[in-house]
Amino acid sequence: MNRGGSSASASANYLLCTNCRKVLRKDKRIRMSQPLTRGPSAFIPEKEVVQANTVDERTNFLVEEYSTSGRLDNITQVMSLHTQYLESFLRSQFYMLRMDGPLPLPDRHYIAIMAAARHQCSYLINMHVDEFLKTGGIAEWLNGLEYVPQRLRNLNEINKLLAHRPWLITKEHIQKLVKTGENNWSLPELVHAVVLLAHYHALASFVFGSGINPEREPGISNGFRLISVNSFCVCDLANDNNIDNASLAGNNFGIVESLGELEALMERMKRLQEDREDGETTCEEMTTRFEQEKKESLFVVPGETFHSFPHSDFEDDMILTADVSRYIEDPGFGYEDFARRGEEHLPTFRAQDYTWENHGFSLVNRLYSDIGHLLDEKFRMVYNLTYNTMATHEDVDTTTLRRALFNYVHCMFGIRYDDYDYGEVNQLLERSLKVYIKTVTCYPERTTKRMYDSYWRQFTHSEKVHVNLLLMEARMQAELLYALRAITRHLT
Numbered sequence: 001m002n003r004g005g006s007s008a009s010a011s012a013n014y015l016l017c018t019n020c021r022k023v024l025r026k027d028k029r030i031r032m033s034q035p036l037t038r039g040p041s042a043f044i045p046e047k048e049v050v051q052a053n054t055v056d057e058r059t060n061f062l063v064e065e066y067s068t069s070g071r072l073d074n075i076t077q078v079m080s081l082h083t084q085y086l087e088s089f090l091r092s093q094f095y096m097l098r099m100d101g102p103l104p105l106p107d108r109h110y111i112a113i114m115a116a117a118r119h120q121c122s123y124l125i126n127m128h129v130d131e132f133l134k135t136g137g138i139a140e141w142l143n144g145l146e147y148v149p150q151r152l153r154n155l156n157e158i159n160k161l162l163a164h165r166p167w168l169i170t171k172e173h174i175q176k177l178v179k180t181g182e183n184n185w186s187l188p189e190l191v192h193a194v195v196l197l198a199h200y201h202a203l204a205s206f207v208f209g210s211g212i213n214p215e216r217e218p219g220i221s222n223g224f225r226l227i228s229v230n231s232f233c234v235c236d237l238a239n240d241n242n243i244d245n246a247s248l249a250g251n252n253f254g255i256v257e258s259l260g261e262l263e264a265l266m267e268r269m270k271r272l273q274e275d276r277e278d279g280e281t282t283c284e285e286m287t288t289r290f291e292q293e294k295k296e297s298l299f300v301v302p303g304e305t306f307h308s309f310p311h312s313d314f315e316d317d318m319i320l321t322a323d324v325s326r327y328i329e330d331p332g333f334g335y336e337d338f339a340r341r342g343e344e345h346l347p348t349f350r351a352q353d354y355t356w357e358n359h360g361f362s363l364v365n366r367l368y369s370d371i372g373h374l375l376d377e378k379f380r381m382v383y384n385l386t387y388n389t390m391a392t393h394e395d396v397d398t399t400t401l402r403r404a405l406f407n408y409v410h411c412m413f414g415i416r417y418d419d420y421d422y423g424e425v426n427q428l429l430e431r432s433l434k435v436y437i438k439t440v441t442c443y444p445e446r447t448t449k450r451m452y453d454s455y456w457r458q459f460t461h462s463e464k465v466h467v468n469l470l471l472m473e474a475r476m477q478a479e480l481l482y483a484l485r486a487i488t489r490h491l492t
């Protein structure tokens with residue numbers, strides 16, 4: 001109670017680390033921490049990314065063709081570890097930002113800023129502040145939501161729900177946006193906005209999940225750039241204090257043991273594949289397994305320490321978001337475990353009733369031509385992407401593992417595939433990996449290097465980036481499914 005007063009007065013001058021909540025800087029102009037590694041990512045040694053880039057002509061070509069900024073930014077560099085995917089990603093991003101479409105160019109960038117602000121992602125905010133100005137946006141809008149037209153401001157609610165609890169989006173939200181007299185949104189405009197919001201929420205997951213460093217060159221933002229709050233504090237270097245140690249305890253072993261782990265994981269994958277061929281599990285059993293996994297995801301807590309801050313007490317988040325919060329309202333609103341909603345128990349989203357392939361895709365495509373194809377291509381690409389490797393092993397069928405990653409994300413959003421056995425998630429994803437997945441997907445701003453390092457110690461960085469691509473796209477698809485279902489309901 002009393003803490004409120006002192007924290008509030010402190011909030012003007014202090015900024016806390018997203019991870020350990022230590023004070024990072026006292027003055028807005030001074031950055032106290034340096035990124036842990038130079039290069040595009042704080043998690044990946046520079047030479048691993050750079051080596052890949054220099055041999056890759058294709059990446060350079062793609063940047064020339066599809067990059068909006070015209071340069072090889074840090075996201076692109078890290079993603080270029082997976083060139084095939086990078087192409088789908090850049091093409092769809094270029095389409096939603098630059099090609100003919102329902103929304104004016106500067107508005108698209110402003111919407112990207114609003115989306116990134118939900119996760120305090122200063123990297124993306126800075127990037128789109130530059131682009132907003134370059135495409136003729138009105139500088140005054142960068143003072144915050146109060147300075148933008150009401151119509152744009154009205155997106156705040158759907159931005160918030162989409163980012164943190166998309167299952168709450170109803171056709172009433174859609175109705176409100178399309179039927180508010182002079183400030184109304186046409187459906188094509190709304191679909192364009194929703195696609196942008198989902199894309200940038202998901203991209204924020206990628207940025208934090210891969211430890212993307214701030215860009216080196218200054219932009220053109222005329223003082224509207226934010227000091228990077230998503231840089232990494234020294235706490236990440238220490239092996240202590242910051243994360244729920246119990247969550248990671250199962251994985252705190254040496255290299256030798258983790259080698260054994262890799263073999264054990266591969267053994268489990270093989271067994272699951274064989275079982276699938278002969279065993280039939282009953283429908284009830286399958287339902288139970290989903291419910292169980294959904295419930296258990298509740299106890300996968302990214303950094304218990306954060307939860308020791310009472311939920312009603314948001315000063316700490318306020319301090320953190322001081323610069324960023326002008327682009328959003330209700331900064332304290334966050335992910336709430338789907339499974340926790342006990343009594344009111346929201347029905348599970350049965351993926352069969354509203355699939356991307358049969359429903360989402362055609363609706364999107366109808367209202368905002370061609371984006372459906374581009375997104376579809378990207379989802380397929382990431383879902384099927386494989387090199388048939390597991391760390392140093394080759395010729396491995398990794399389908400079960402990749403599917404478990406994708407479906408676990410959907411499970412945390414309450415989406416269930418009734419032909420999928422969620423027992424597989426439990427057998428294949430160890431606890432430290434679940435902590436990482438949940439953090440990156442639901443609270444990306446809390447991701448730490450230690451979380452990134454603590455799972456799959458034998459795997460390459462490129463494989464961990466691959467994991468991030470799966471998480472990002474699964475999240476984007478989950479958001480779209482909920483939003484598009486609400487639009488369909490509004491239409492029928």
Ligand SMILES: CC(C)C[C@H](N)C(=O)O
Pocket residue numbers: 385386387388389390391398401402463464466467
């Ligand atoms: C995420 C990784 C397990 C993917 C694996 N290296 C593959 O090529 O399929």
